[in-house]
Amino acid sequence: MDKAVSGLVLKAIDYKENDKLLTILTLDMGKILVVARGVKKSTSKLKAYSQSFCFGQFELSQGKGGWVLVGVNPVDNFFELLADFDKYKQACAVLEICDKICVENQSYPKLLLEALKIIKQINYSAINPKLLLCKFMFNVLNYEGFGIDAKHCSCCRSPFMNEVYLSVSTGELLCHACKTEDCEMLDGGVFSALKIISSVEDEKLSTVKLPTSVVERMFVFLYRNLSNKFEIRLGSVEL
């Protein structure tokens, strides 16, 4: 059976002597594994598309051991990322988060579209790539049912007045009255930054002006939240 699917290559690992094993997040079939035969040879027509960040339409055929790549209609390869190490690292983190969150053969259309939107901005805009990664992490938590409410206490739902506490074990934000033993006070800069990114659309992120140090601290907060919920340890970004 042959099939054409739209998707984004999350990972490409060496497989057998001349092949690669691609992890593709597709619109209709979710996360799938595809063998790209012979693509390590310089003569392969599919070589350029059998790597991370390739987005397009993939033609697949059902082989004995699973899907085999037959052809690609590429839309974008985001090649420019390779020229900027900082952008590249943050974009790799987007792919890594998708790979770790998605289970095989379950559909994640919202997550795929969000990943593409953010990778495009990392690649083509001058916006701080770490801020873009933060927005991606914030939205992913939201899509997966772990949204961060930067306006109300997670426990009593009353609006935050001044002090906000972060539960280290659950990642929840709590007010002074509800704080538990494992809470630490959340840094005011990070708290304001979270409120800003929770209300701004992806397309308007260029209007957000935040100091690099605040973005870094917000990243640590979101990363901790994400790793608590999904046991994610990203290899592409260090704390």
Ligand SMILES: [Zn+2]
């Ligand atoms: Zn409360």
